[in-house]
Amino acid sequence: MIEFEEYKVKLNNLKPQFQTIKEGMKLDSAREEIKELEARTASEGFWNDTAKATKVQQQLKRLQDKCADYDKLEKQWQDLMDLCDMAIEEDDDSLLEEITSDFNDFTEKLEATRLSTLLTGEYDGNNAILTFHAGAGGTEAMDWNGMLYRMYTRWAERHGFTYKLLDWLDGEDAGVKSATIKIEGENAYGYLKSEHGVHRLVRVSPFDASARRQTSFAALEVMPEITDTTEIELRDEDIKMDVFRSSGAGGQKVNKTSSAVRLTHIPTGIVVSSQVERSHFQNLENCREMLRAKLAEIKEREHLERIEDIKGVQMKIEWGSQIRSYVFMPYTLAKDHRTGFENANINAVMDGDIDGFINAFLSMKA
Secondary structure: OHHHHHHHHHHHHHOHHHHHHHHHHOHHHHHHHHHHHHHHHOOOOHHHOHHHHHHHHHHHHHHHHHHHHHHHHHHHHHHHHHHHHHHHHHOOHHHHHHHHHHHHHHHHHHHHHHHHOOOOOOOOOOOEEEEEEEOOOOHHHHHHHHHHHHHHHHHHHHOOOEEEEEEEEEOOOOOEEEEEEEEEOOOHHHHHHHHOEEEEEEEEOOOOOOOOEEEEEEEEEEEEOOOOOOOOOOOHHHEEEEEEEOOOOOOOOOOOOOEEEEEEEOOOOEEEEEOOOOOHHHHHHHHHHHHHHHHHHHHHHOOOOOHHHOOOOOOOOOOOOEEEEEEOOOOOEEEEOOOOOEEOOHHHHHOOOOHHHHHHHHHHHO
């Protein structure tokens, strides 16, 4: 069948991308580093410093996984070529459906791998810290904020990432007034940094007795987790700490008897808080983690060399500042205003299917 020959041509046309991906992933240097790290893990006294040894093991696994992913991609390409040759040799039309399915799966993985090579920012490989803020609009905006919270946690689950709640403040009647989570996974910040900004909802509000169409806004901050505390130094004289009793309805997310903590970074005016942990000290550590992340994100976004150059920043959660609109009525459409990417399956989007938006942004930046 001519279709098998066409698939061979398509596969051969895709082969040059392997070299580009290999260079982008820096596989040659990764394989050399794997040898060095493996030698270190086998050395005497390696586990004497448990914390240092654990970091080496994590780095080794990350590099091994990266090389293995590329090797699997090459093998999948070769298996498809062999399957096409077998179908041609045996003149077996029944293999067309399998080849078509495998080819589509292969091209999706190839594109995903290509996009991952674009994540070259200083913090792209780090975990991500997300903070959700409801805009003006009362209950409707807080409900929308809660919907966004679910969308990103579902995205994390789809990718096998984990997330941890750092702060939570219930909405007055429904939804979420504000929340902060940490998403842990390879390149989490590199992928999610494109989501930083204001998100706009258009729908018939379930909280409006007159069933009128309403527009609501919520803002998402995306910041990299900073594990090396010396990289973003927090000086005691630059921080003001307030301790207060947890507020809101609480439920399972907020420990109503614990001491909540609020930190203010005096030079920039940045404020963070945490009230979800049982311990005052755990809430304090959450706050310090969030503060380091915010400072790192601003430093990277504004191309600053020093933390001292950061000025206070305020995101306007209002019309005209949105990066994406989600329309439920009179039609269904999610549209990114920076890239023009659209998805009419709004239910899938709200269930975490946002890779198309992320990939479009990365391609645009490239």
